[in-house]
Amino acid sequence: MSTPAIPSRPSRRQAIGVTAGTLAGLALAGTAHAAAPPHGHRPATGAHEMPDSFDEVFQGRRIQGAPSPGHAHHGGGYTVRVDGQELHVMRNADGTWISVVNHYEPFATPRAVARAAVAELQGASLVPLV
Template sequence: MSRPTRRQALGATAGTIAGLALAGSAYATSKDSATPSRATESGHEGHGAPEAFDEVFQGRRIQGAPGSGHMHHGGGYAVRIDGRELHVMQNADGTWISVVNHYQPLATPRAIARAAVVDLQGAALVPLT
């Protein structure tokens, strides 16, 4: 039996990592989608920023607050993981994305922060320069 080539090994590893990241993101999304956001409950979608949050999720401190983010990306909403800024952006349809979950729009910045924690798998968030 021949040994796999380096290219085959790297392809299998990349596929496995992508599958695990997708499964973790789907798990975080399913847990967060069961809890409607405060904006949806009040019937005032699109009127103002989402509410602030500060919690520990899977051992990481996640925080979010209006008014202190990059104004051209997140409409003035800042999200932090362990004190480091997670760049977020609100889409035209009201969903949110981040640099970690760029192709997975979620309903709230809290959901984005939780999904990023799952995807980081304990790694530190590196600041963008």
């Protein structure tokens, strides 16, 4: 009569090695994810170039954008409007753009910022900053 085989358990050294390898892999994956631009966004090219003007209807809302020398300090010299109301935008040091509606989500262009704000507002009116 034979005795059933007892499954071997990994040694402490093997368990630590597997754990360290797993953690190193997760760290590398996290670094690669952090370095990649967020889904749907791309880094801005020509960080110091002024974007072109735009005027379009997006999801039933009129969005407009144009260079504006009077807003040079925060908006990078660019004005964005949603249904005639100014959307406060700001250019980041890397050339991406954010707005008061999507403050922690950078976009490559003011047009992309305006579209994202319209989507986020879900039909609500843009209230002017005072």
